[in-house]
Amino acid sequence: MSQDPNSPTGPVLSGPVLALRTVVDRLDAVSRWTIVATMAGMALLVSAQVFQRYVMSSSIDAADELSRLLFVWSIFLAIPHGIRRGIHVGSDVVVRICPGVVQEALQRISALAGMALMATVAAMAYVAAMDKWGELMPTLPVTAALYYLPVLIAAVHSTLHLALFALGGRGVWGEHAWKESVL
DSSP states (O other): OEEOTTOTTOEEOOHHHHHHHHHHHHHHHHHHHHHHHHHHHHHHHHHHHHHHHHTSSOOOTTHHHHHHHHHHHHHHHHHHHHHHHTOSOOOOHHHHTSOHHHHHHHHHHHHHHHHHHHHHHHHHHHHHHHHHTTOBOSSSSSBGGGGTHHHHHHHHHHHHHHHHHHHHOGGGGOHHHHHHHHO
8 A cells, every 4th residue: 555645535545455445435425324314313303302292292102212213323323434533532552652663553453353343243233133123112113123233234334444444554544534533
């Protein structure tokens, strides 16, 4: 992987790193718009519930459950975007005092460990979703597994982000993007 410091798009990629980056970019775009839709739906639903309750003296039966479900989806789908920008909480005191090459190696090892964790989370979320698949939500005629599916999706999506970091290093998104995310 080479870096063009004058390129606004970031590093010059090739081979499997480029293929993975393309897949992750597309997933990020779909995920981003899904987050916007779920947040908008949640805001509209809660606003409608407040209006219905205080102005119309009535209630939307499924509003609490549906808004909670939309919140869960939006939060879990956002996790991989935090990985991409390097904004999740972490402790890097020791890493920062190491030379650049050692920092890069430690970050790649950390990405591999994160991949193992996310693969475990994905497997457990799949088991939980299958366990709840036959169970319906109390106020909605849909499967209760809808609470576990965003965990599964986020874990797989996060695994892909971490694989990209492990293969391409922290500069895989471009040095400019990394500096912005850290500041």
